[in-house]
Amino acid sequence: MAEHGQRSVPHAQADEFDDVELVHPKSFLGKYVWSQDAKVIAIQYGVTAIAIGVVAVVLSILMRLQLGFPNTFTLIDPSSYLQYVTMHGMIMVVYVLTALFLGGFGNYLIPLMCGARDMAFPYLNMLSFWFYLAAVIILMASFFVPGGATGAGWTLYPPQAISPGTPGVDGGIVLMFVSLCVFIAGFTMGGLNYVVTVLQARTRGMTLMRLPLTVWGIFMATVLALLAFPALLVASLMMLCDLLLGTSYFLPEMLNLGEPSSHAGGTPLLYQHLFWFFGHPEVYIVALPAFGIVSDILATHARKNIFGYRMMVWAIILIGVLSFAVWAHHMFISGMNPYFGFLFATTTLIIAVPTAIKVYNWVLTLWRGNIRLTVPMLFAIGFIFTFVNGGLSGLFLGNVTVDVPLAGTYFVVGHFHMVMAVAPVLVLFGAIYHWYPKITGRLLDDTLGKIHFWVTFLGAYAIFYPMHFMGFAGVPRRYYGFGLTTYIPDSIQTLNAFMSVAAIIVALAQLVFFYNLVRSYFRGREAGPNPWHATTLEWQTEHTPPRHGNFGAELPVVYRWAYDYGVPGIKDDFIPQNLPPDQVEKSEPLAQMSRGRLSL
């Protein structure tokens, strides 16, 4: 069945939609460094994001060491603890998850899945990565400036973020905002490519409603990011002005060591509005690609069409639109008008409807499917569990009266780690296991993959599930130590130690994953063009890994949607999107029936 990729199937005329000018460099630098090939750019994004992600994991382990075994490690003092918290959060949310889903998988999959040669603007796409790399370097540099990185918390709220006494106020906070501005400029270049390629560069027959859900998810997430990141950009510029030029956009009049500051009249609440106007869509910028990818993994490995494709598409669109109307649920305790609280609690609960539709559809896709418990499938199923858990705790926090006592506690930490850290990361792993054979031509080792999955999945629950109970007990987040706080029982410390040990084990389990990546690259089993017997166009390329230009001399023509799995009466249990109806082989009894030899 893997030969489907090699079959002679109709193609679009070579120059029909082939208006992207491809640059085919000959030198090593041109091919692998200054490359304009979206697949190379995707790998550059992926490697950079994973590298910076390792830094963020190390920071989280340092935090856990302090929390689990307080004051044991002299390296970790209160200031550095706050720096770890801040940098871990910002790196993970923006520089890892956003970059990996959109820059990594977006670049690799959009042109291939749409049947395009490359992104619409390859040069701009290349620039996008170099801006991203510059942003990462600037951010990392903040560890080495006097005073170190900022310790303002990942939300960087004023006035604390730029006031004396906060770690990193000398230079770290400046580099953080500069890095964010550079990141946003770079992302805009990449985002333009993703949107325009999906809208404009689809091959013949690839209608919007034949796009795989992966593309739908990445596409809508990019639209959100393009419209939401400007809020962070404006907020960053205004904060830099407050800090460096003495303006008072956000800073109110304050006393510092008894002396009045030079600022007056600024409103920190304005920053919160701007930040969360970006911050909440950011949740869906991470979640929507994960939704799309997990849909495709589930359908492929359950050998069944996705349940309710149109509903899935509508849900993605609706979630995208609604995600701009829920930001203030992050600000229930900011002192805003209580009627606003009611309004935003309502919109928050409404957004749960399309989200729940997606969850039901994933489960119904699995129902009576021919489920193959491959490693990508394990991660996809793990995602459903985790997302449901994280989503349900979100219903608690979306209600004002429940949120007020839980805000600022470990319940919030547990919630958002389940819903937008562990869940999307499980999808990222699933996606890497799923598409690694296309990227490298070799399969990842199955046993190592399963070890990686089970330790990561169970370990993540061991870390983040207890946080919900700690939140109920009122344990506040972001604290270096709890001292003799009377209302926190001793058992919390035991729980913290347990969670820290679990975190170390999960972190070590990632070494298995990295070993698998490297070992399989050299010694993994040959994958062939289509090891999962998948229908989408990236598995039907002439070469594996696909070469620059993706599809050889001619672009494929698409005849069907991406979910023709287990179609009754068909010989194979999948039909590639580019296989014409007259070349679809029927199963033997049906073929005999059509020849009139079999009567029922």
Place this chain on the structure above:
Amino acid sequence: MTVTLMLLAVMMVLFGGWLFSHSLNVRPWLAQTADVEGGQLPPAVTAPRVGLAVFLAVVTSLFALTVGAYLMRQEMGHDWQPLAVPGLLWWNSACLVLGSVALQFAWQAARRDDGPLLRGGLLVAGGFTIAFILGQGLAWWQLQAAGFYLAANPANAFFFLLTALHALHLLGGLFAWSRSVFRLWRGATPRSLLASVELCACYWHFLLLVWGILFALLLNS
């Protein structure tokens, strides 16, 4: 924030509605049996045009958010002192209008393959745009000289921020404009420059509209 939210809501609803309309009366699970239809956008909707439209949406979001912040800060803070808007801004506005008109002529000239008019239109447009940016710089200097320092009041700070953001976008436009001028100077035919001149003209018109809104806002605060 209400301003921003309404604008973004309209943009998202229009876009979501367009996407939604493509999913109605579609049965994606049915394979194509006859000749494969395109499924793409009409040929006139080229990648650069779509790219510009998407970029303008991003810029709209950026300015809408900044204006939203302006209005919120004006309402929430109690230290807002209206700015004495320099009269020079009227002259600057006239420059930007003329720049935009000149680019419109250049666009028409490229369509008609009229080299001299295209050259003239591009140069006049660039000249007026540079004059606008220099004029904005002069207005900054006048404000500083009159004691309206950046940090003295949030109204001043927002004036500097908004005009700087707008000027930066114009500078980006001038980069694209300079590429067209360079190509024309190197002997490119007017017809071959049509696509880039068209994008420049649309971008200039958009930034003129943005400036109109910003100027009206500054005059009325």
